[in-house]
Amino acid sequence: MKNNDPNNNTANNTKMTPRMKAIYENASRTADQKLAKMRNNVSIGQMNSEQLKSYSSLVEKELYARLDTNEQESFKNSYAKMHELDDVERVTALESILRKRLEAEKTWYYKRSDPKSMSNEELQVYVRWRLKNEKRNKLIKTILTNTLVAILAFIWIIPIIWLVCCSLSAYSGIKVTQFFPSEWTFMNYVNAFKSDSVNQFGKWFMNTLIVAVCTCLISTTFTLFVAYATSIMRFKMRKPLMNIGVVLSLFPGMLSMIAVYFILKTFDLTNSHIYLYIRHHPVLDI
């Protein structure tokens, strides 16, 4: 993904003062990274007693600087208890408190929504930091969005996949224990083009074609007629006619279908295609 935003490159192009650089680095580092730098990338377990002592005092200093007076008081109390612990445990405990502080500090410093109160240098750093963060957030968001769409699409096509699987299955019914058939076959498709006395697929295909073509022609013509007359032309009965169309559509079609069946039965027209051609409601198809 290309980002042509000119601001994006300023972090590398313009010259940074040492202070700006320090703030920038400080801001972009996570709490863990900061702590690792303070330890010179040596883990607490590997330190000798001297290193441990200097690290401990460094952590104490950093932590102390971040506490207000009340907190300093309570910290002193708990610190007294800590002397019972051995050095490694004490430093680990101190470090974890400092980590929490650093994390909170970062959130507080860079997510506060009022950049007006920042100094000029801070502001520049802030902008760079935001840009970098946004790029990463964008990537995360893109991945999340696409994953979500993919999951949804997958849910949507499961039944369709199953449909295809069933059609390719050698098992003659619907198999309920397995999603994919144990035996694959194309015979079902071959059979669909063969006709016997029970399954007259050829005739059914023809029926479908005839009904589809005739319905299409008739309903399109009628709809065109009605649509042209009601939308282009202006005549006295236009509005009432359209209202009547809406009211008629509210009557359950199922019921009038049954009635039409009886009407056709009375005229001996059942088992013919005629109703299929005319069932479309031209006024409502507009």
Added chain:
Amino acid sequence: MEANENKKKKGKVRGFFAAIGGFFGDFGTAVKKGDIFTKLSLIVMGAGNAARKQWGRAVLITIIQVAVILMSVMWAPQYVSKFSTLGTVQKADQKQVFDMATMKFVTDDSQPYDHSFKILLYCIMIFVVWFVFFIIWMKNEISAYKTEQLAKSGGRVPKIKDDIKSFANEKFHITLLSLPVTGIVVFTIVPILLLILVAFTNYDQNHMTPTYLFTWVGFDNFASLFGSGGLTSSFSYAFVRILGWTLIWAFFATLTNFVFGIMLALLVNNKRTKIKPFWRTLFVITIAVPQFVSLLLVKNFFADSGIVNTILSDWGVTGLLNKWGLIKTNFIPFLSKPGWAHVMIILINIWIGIPYTMMVTTGVLLNLPSDQLESARIDGARSGQIFRKITMPYIMFIMGPTLVTDFVKNINNFNVIYLLTEGNYATTNQLLANSQAKETDLLVTWLFRLTQDYYNYKMASVIGIMVFLVCVVFTLIAFNRFIKGDREETFQ
């Protein structure tokens, strides 16, 4: 503003009646002030035309008149005379004769008998023809008077050629609409009238034509639907239950499809989503498979011994639910127990319906006014603000009215309910079973079962009228409340 609108509405209604009144007024004037020939065309409809030498019109109108009179005299009386009783001679009461071919006693077909349904149907058709003829008769009188005035003032009297020409020009709408309107009258209005009348008869499995007769019973069927005791009291119970579920279903089906459809469209058309056409196609594939097929498939998917149950019991989910006491069976009754079935139907309907909403919304989103979006962005609007202030109002403007039609469509959504529950859902509620209903039925599926399996046409017709009334009420409320005015104004 509202008063103004009310006035407009009242004006519309008044205008409608004024038009009818004007029509009768014209007719009255024509009868009163017309000369002898105009008056004569009340009896011989071609008289007025013939007097003004409009021979073509005169011949045509005479043919129509003769045809209608012949029909009314020769054919109509045998049916219309029996309209009040719907027949008296029952086929079943007639003498039984021994049929040598089948070795059985059958009723004697050679004797005349009454066919109640035929009588009802033909009577309606005759009434429709008479009604149309009545209007033609009045129109003819008015036009005879107009032609008389025209002839008196020395104007050119239109000949049949001019009439034909006018049907291609200023009366072109009549040419266009005549066929469709005839189709609607024959295949929609006549059936509806028929069904409305059947609701006032006792046409059911004990009165099946042609063997038995049915007759008028007044408002008895409506009374049994609204609970007037007796054996049919279960009908009123079933009606209330089913009406309740129908409305709940329609509400949730419409709302879920609308909300989730828009959400899906926003997700798929998001600027971060890659290969949009591909995702869109995947969702639309479900539309390509006919509902008839996909719903039966989904029904098997969630059947009591279906694949989902098999998989879930393999994973131990069924056992867990059983242990928690959520189910009492060794399968999950997705579509076979009330509650479960209701929720599943709405969920499956989401699967069915969302792609449609997504497609429509995608169309709307692609047509968003880009100048507005751009100026909003320049003014510093956040994406949330743009969505709330521009995108959503625009979608609602276009799709709001479809909410109403969707609601009505869902009230009559036969496919989803019938295909998902028929065959695997049996009610344990005795009162519902008495009236051939199930907890998951909509009014239309109940109506369908009543007619298809139990031949209870009278109750089906009453329910049909009720469905119609429910739909009308909701449509009227919605169109008056939410969609003000004619919507011909543009999006603001």
